[in-house]
Amino acid sequence: MVQIKLAASEAELEDVYRIRKKVFVDEQGVSEQEEYDEHETTASHVLAYYEGTPAGTGRIRLLDGIAKLERICVLPEYRKYGVGAAITSALEQQGKQLGAAKAKLHGQTHAERFYAKLGYETVSDVFLEADIPHVIMTKKL
Template identity: 55%
Template sequence: MEVKRITLPEDLEHAYRIRKKVFVEEQGVAAEVEIDEHESQADHILVYYEGEPVGTSRVRNVDGVAKLERICLLPTHRKHGLGRLLVSELEAIAREKGLKKAKLHGQVQAKAFYEKLGYTAVSDVFIEEDIPHLLFVKEL
């Protein structure tokens, strides 16, 4: 298992393929909204398992707060601690940039996962792309 910050266009393409498979094909998010106007402002990462990219996420500074986004793993690689690696690396990037707080829009079904990582749900359920979400926050 290895986490790598994306610096090469071909690595970003791996990330986009994983996101398409998870969010568009598996969860029904519209393809035209999955890749958005924030791609170039975000730091992107990939997680590898046995040399293959199997998960991705990104983080960006939104008004002085680290916003963790597009956290996903291929279905075959969930429940192995790789999601924890993704979030940990995003938090490290945020700290390097001097950010002291993180937030994310997490799917309701992942609430226990985010709580285990120290995040607190601070909103009522809201819908994004027809999927129930909560706003989570954490002091870094």
């Protein structure tokens, strides 16, 4: 069972950063300088738990009235349990609460089908971000 909560405490934020380090830095080779940016303190972070264990995370920022979903990731051992979809849904709900009518994300191309199944449409050509192919995807909320 997947539970999502807003990461508020220092311990929860440490779990967020630990998960992102394992997925983006260790697994995908993104530099820590690129992974952790100036938006860490202003973005809202969510933490996903699978059967009580921290399993994934994501963050959201409101940019020009659009909910920008970022840093969505799931630890390898928890993929295929619906954790990524639950994180995305929770971030979309938060976007709606912030007044956004549209969500946008930079999805890695290997995850493009995953986001398409959640209702996202690709609106850009492939581009590199942290040396990883991405596309911009949007969805009406």
